Structures are given as C-alpha cells and as structure tokens.
Amino acid sequence: MADIAASDAFSSARSDAPRISFVSLGCPKALVDSERIITSLRSEGYELSRRHEGADVVIVNTCGFLDSAKAESLAAIGDALKENGKVIVTGCMGAEPEQIRAAYPSVLAVTGPQQYESVLAAVHQAVPPTHDPFVDLVPPQGIKLTPRHYAYLKISEGCNNRCTFCIIPKLRGDLVSRPAGDVLREAERLVAAGVKELLVISQDTSAYGVDVKYAASQWKDREVRARFLDLARELGTLGAWVRMHYVYPYPHVDEVIQLMSDGVILPYLDIPFQHSSPTVLKRMKRPASNEKTLARILKWRQDCPELTLRSTFIVGFPGETDAEFEELISFLDEAELDRVGCFKYEPVAGAPANDLGVAIPDEVKQARWERFMEVQQRISARRLKRKVGTRQQVIIDSVGPTVAIGRSKADAPEIDGVVHVASRRPLRVGEIATVKIERADAYDLHGTAVGF
Numbered sequence: 001m002a003d004i005a006a007s008d009a010f011s012s013a014r015s016d017a018p019r020i021s022f023v024s025l026g027c028p029k030a031l032v033d034s035e036r037i038i039t040s041l042r043s044e045g046y047e048l049s050r051r052h053e054g055a056d057v058v059i060v061n062t063c064g065f066l067d068s069a070k071a072e073s074l075a076a077i078g079d080a081l082k083e084n085g086k087v088i089v090t091g092c093m094g095a096e097p098e099q100i101r102a103a104y105p106s107v108l109a110v111t112g113p114q115q116y117e118s119v120l121a122a123v124h125q126a127v128p129p130t131h132d133p134f135v136d137l138v139p140p141q142g143i144k145l146t147p148r149h150y151a152y153l154k155i156s157e158g159c160n161n162r163c164t165f166c167i168i169p170k171l172r173g174d175l176v177s178r179p180a181g182d183v184l185r186e187a188e189r190l191v192a193a194g195v196k197e198l199l200v201i202s203q204d205t206s207a208y209g210v211d212v213k214y215a216a217s218q219w220k221d222r223e224v225r226a227r228f229l230d231l232a233r234e235l236g237t238l239g240a241w242v243r244m245h246y247v248y249p250y251p252h253v254d255e256v257i258q259l260m261s262d263g264v265i266l267p268y269l270d271i272p273f274q275h276s277s278p279t280v281l282k283r284m285k286r287p288a289s290n291e292k293t294l295a296r297i298l299k300w301r302q303d304c305p306e307l308t309l310r311s312t313f314i315v316g317f318p319g320e321t322d323a324e325f326e327e328l329i330s331f332l333d334e335a336e337l338d339r340v341g342c343f344k345y346e347p348v349a350g351a352p353a354n355d356l357g358v359a360i361p362d363e364v365k366q367a368r369w370e371r372f373m374e375v376q377q378r379i380s381a382r383r384l385k386r387k388v389g390t391r392q393q394v395i396i397d398s399v400g401p402t403v404a405i406g407r408s409k410a411d412a413p414e415i416d417g418v419v420h421v422a423s424r425r426p427l428r429v430g431e432i433a434t435v436k437i438e439r440a441d442a443y444d445l446h447g448t449a450v451g452f
Helices: 028-043 067-083 097-103 116-126 168-172 180-192 228-235 251-261 278-284 290-303 322-335 362-385
Strands: 019-024 057-062 087-091 150-154 197-201 216-219 222-225 241-244 268-270 308-315 339-344 391-399 403-408 419-422 432-440 445-451
Touching: 019 028, 019 067, 028 057, 028 087, 028 116, 028 150, 028 197, 057 067, 057 116, 067 087, 067 097, 087 116, 150 180, 180 197, 180 216, 180 222, 180 228, 197 228, 222 228, 228 241, 228 251, 241 268, 251 290, 278 322, 290 322, 308 322, 308 362, 322 362, 339 362, 362 432, 391 419, 391 445, 403 432, 419 432
Parallel strands: 019 057, 057 087, 150 197, 197 241, 268 308, 308 339, 419 445
Antiparallel strands: 216 222, 391 403, 391 432, 403 419, 432 445
16 A cells, blocks of 8 residues: 655645545556546645545545455455545456445445546545645646655556456556657656656556557657667666666567666666466466576676566466476576565456466465575575675665665665665665675665765
8 A cells, every 4th residue: 555644745735625535555557546646636726635534535546456456455445435435446446346336335436447537527526626726736746655766657558468367458458658758758857856766667668669669759859769778768868767667578678788787777677477387378378488588587697797687476377287386496596586576376357367277276375485485585695695795876765763774776665675774874765875785684785884
C-alpha cells in the first residue's frame, strides 16, 4: 500500500475543500495510476485526507493479478466501507466488477485500470469540487506518492505478450506506448522538482514503441524516436539516475548495455526471466532458450562489469517436474544473478496456465521455494562480498541517530537490498554520498560515508 502520508500529496488544507482518502495497492505501475488520479483531483481543488474517517469519499486502487492480491483489495474495500461508507473502486480488479459488487454492493462506483476520467466522474458525483482558481494546488511535476528524491516513470500501458500465467493484457489491454517527447518532458519536470532517480517502468519496457513503429516526436530542438535505446539515451542527459525495470531479454537490449558502460544510465537491468527450463518456458509462452540467455548475460558482463542483474522466478508452475526444477537451480548457479525474487505459483482466475499440467502440491512448492532461496542467498552473499573495500555511490532513503539507510546503484527501492551508512555528519534524505563498504551480509552492505 502506498504511504501517501510520506509524500508531497498533502498540503495545507482549506477548511471548505472536499477531502479524499486514497488507498493504492499493487505494483509501481498501479502507483503511477494513483499519482495521475490524485494529480487531477488536486488540480480541481480536492484535498487528501490521512484517514478514511472524516473524508468525503475513499478511493481504493486495487490489484487483481493474484488471488492473494484480490483478497487484499477486497479487505481494503471492506475497511474503507466500515470506516467511511462512501467508497469508489478502481484498478486492475475493477476490470471484473462482479466480484467486487457481490462482496460489497454498496460501493459507489467500480472502474477498471487507467480509466481516470471514470474515477473523476464518480468523485464529482459523490462530492462536487469547489475549485479555487486563485490557489496553485498542483506542482509542475504533479503529485507523487513516492519520496521526493525518486519517482516511477511509466512509458507505456498494456502488454502484447500472452504469458499463460498472466491476465494483465485482459485487465490493461495491448501495448500503448507514450510519445517519447511526452515521457521526456515529464522526466524533465521531475528532475527540476528535485527527483534524483527515475525508475522506468511498464509491463514490457524493452517493447517500448513497437505499437507505434517507433514514431518520432518533438523534444526540445530535436526529434526522438519511441525506441528503448533512444529514450534511454535521452533520459541519461537529465542528470538523474535512470534505472530500467521489467526489461525482456530481446536482442536489442544489448545496445543499451553500452549506455550503462558509459555511465549514461545505471548499470542495472530488472529482467523477469520467470524460469529457465525450456519446456516450462514453452508452457509459460516465454522465450525458451536459456543457453542464449546465459551467453547474453556473459556478454553483458564482459561489456559492463558493473552490471547488476535482477530477476523474478516462479516455482511450482503447473506440471513442473523435479528435472525442470533442477534445470532452474542449475541456471541460478551459472547465471549468478545479483538480486532475485521467487514466488510460489498461485492460480489466477482466467489464466490458461491453470489447465496446462498437474497442479503442484503446496508442500512441494514450499520445499522448492526454500531450496531456491537457499541457493540464491549463497550467490547473493558471494557477489556482495566482492564489494567489500570498494567505494559506492549511495542515495540516502532514511536517516537515524547514528546510521542512515540508502541504496547503491545496484539497489532498487523496496525490492532490493540496502546500504547501512555510518557518517561523521548527519546525512540528508535524497543526497548521494560516497560510501566505503566495510562489511556485507546475505543481502545488504555496511559502510562509512567518505565523500559527499
């Protein structure tokens, strides 16, 4: 859930302004949707409330990808109804409103993902705006739900892939890329407002521009094509860290590695491999050649030794055999990925994967997950140990009495490890310090600030 209270979403409230309470669930892409809705509401004079109680209406932006996420969304809706009574539901779960209406028939409205106008219309009906045209309610960069020093930059909506375990195309539609000029103008506004790290996201970041045949658009004095490489190069001119997420290992990704080696963008790739067994990948409808993937990883690291690779995997996919799981473990050992997340397969209503093979018992899923994590923990500890004695640039996320918490260029917020930083002077949130690494554990680094 987004910690809206920690963001710049709240400002000095006008006593007569209608008040909205907001819950944002799910992935960073959903968080960007929430930011857009809140930006529109603030521009119309609405204030944000830190509590459901006393607000004029509550908006719940749901996640509908997994059954566990749906349960969390339904619980949030129930809590909002209990505490307030007037609730508008949006987001991925809103694409299938029957389940929401069956559980909570009293919700005011249900809209699907990216339906910003429908959300605003529902708010207007529940509590009309009292806009004051003489008060500037929205900063140029819009309302952000992240800390001030980093922001998610969504470059497209939807997805053209048809992975058998995923219903995102059903919920969010096919790929729709934003013009490069629009993305770059948003990024420029964010950096001007103090953002020091841009986290580039979409359902399939490396497919950016395919749907518009890489059409060019105007930015400043030049035309920029809607192409992964071109966009990355231009983002790298803005003076902020640029971190790439949700990148599929298409061949043209190789071109971006040179930008990382040259320091234009961060040497970091978040690639959701999901598995390595060719037969499992085929059932998943994913690229199915792990030999090529291993060769590509080796070449990437040769071209950019500082490269950090992050990925996610699924164990217990329907029909996954012991041999297929062992292929995955072997891939982990060979690939030596820096940061890895692992999920036990969870059936998703409407996903073709549910019918592709024998369901794996929960106890087998758990055993495989534990073995996977044990193997990856050793790999992570071994790779982090190599950084002891080095100096790393660290962006500070929080400060304490004696130790600050930050992230190196190898660490994305909330999903990767952190760097514990001791310093002779107080550090500030958002500053980038040079830190000498003195110790490493399985997931985190520890060091002392030696430069600012």
